[in-house]
Amino acid sequence: MDYINSYIEKNLNEKRKAHVYGVVKTAGELAAKYGCDPVKAETAALFHDMFRSTPVDVLNMYVRQLQLDPVLLDNANLAHGPIAAVIMERDYGIHDEDIINAVKYHTTGRAGMSVLEKVIYLADAIEPGRNYPTVDELRKTAAVSLDQACLDSMERSIEYIRERELFLHEDTIKARDYLKKKGEQNGL
Ligand SMILES: [Fe+2]
Numbered sequence: 579m580d581y582i583n584s585y586i587e588k589n590l591n592e593k594r595k596a597h598v599y600g601v602v603k604t605a606g607e608l609a610a611k612y613g614c615d616p617v618k619a620e621t622a623a624l625f626h627d628m629f630r631s632t633p634v635d636v637l638n639m640y641v642r643q644l645q646l647d648p649v650l651l652d653n654a655n656l657a658h659g660p661i662a663a664v665i666m667e668r669d670y671g672i673h674d675e676d677i678i679n680a681v682k683y684h685t686t687g688r689a690g691m692s693v694l695e696k697v698i699y700l701a702d703a704i705e706p707g708r709n710y711p712t713v714d715e716l717r718k719t720a721a722v723s724l725d726q727a728c729l730d731s732m733e734r735s736i737e738y739i740r741e742r743e744l745f746l747h748e749d750t751i752k753a754r755d756y757l758k759k760k761g762e763q764n765g766l
């Protein structure tokens with residue numbers, strides 16, 4: 579883990595660093611609570627935003643070189659996770675598929691998310707440094723239901739994206755529909 583820590587120190591500004599360490603802490607806690615490996619959660623959290631401060635032209639170069647989905651071009655918000663997922667395996671020797679997917683889908687979510695994927699998705703939204711009107715409500719929900727908290731967070735993201743007429747990735751819609759259906763089946 580030394581390599582990723584020194585990468586973070588060198589490449590992320592103070593605000594983003596604090597965010598990453600906040601996600602590490604919250605992901606570890608959520609993992610322990612919801613029955614997945616806290617070390618895996620902390621590892622995914624450390625890597626998840628390694629390209630969050632990278633300029634979009636550099637991200638575009640990665641998208642092309644790594645032959646990722648062209649929908650990621652010119653969209654730093656969507657591209658940073660999928661790029662990190664490839665690079666953490668290629669350059670940092672992380673081969674655990676669940677950790678890689680948690681990083682890959684941390685911005686959009688996806689249908690059929692694993693517990694670890696949901697832990698990272700949610701930790702990203704509620705780590706201690708996050709501050710938006712509904713975050714405390716979301717933290718309360720996170721203390722009782724991982725699925726419901728992820729669903730609430732996705733609904734909020736979809737609303738936010740639509741209000742601002744930003745690009746909404748289909749994986750987010752699919753993730754939301756999946757969690758909604760799952761909740762209805764479980765009588766939530
Ligand atoms: Fe991110």
Ligand SMILES: [Fe+2]
Nearest residue numbers: 597626627702
């Ligand atoms: Fe993040």
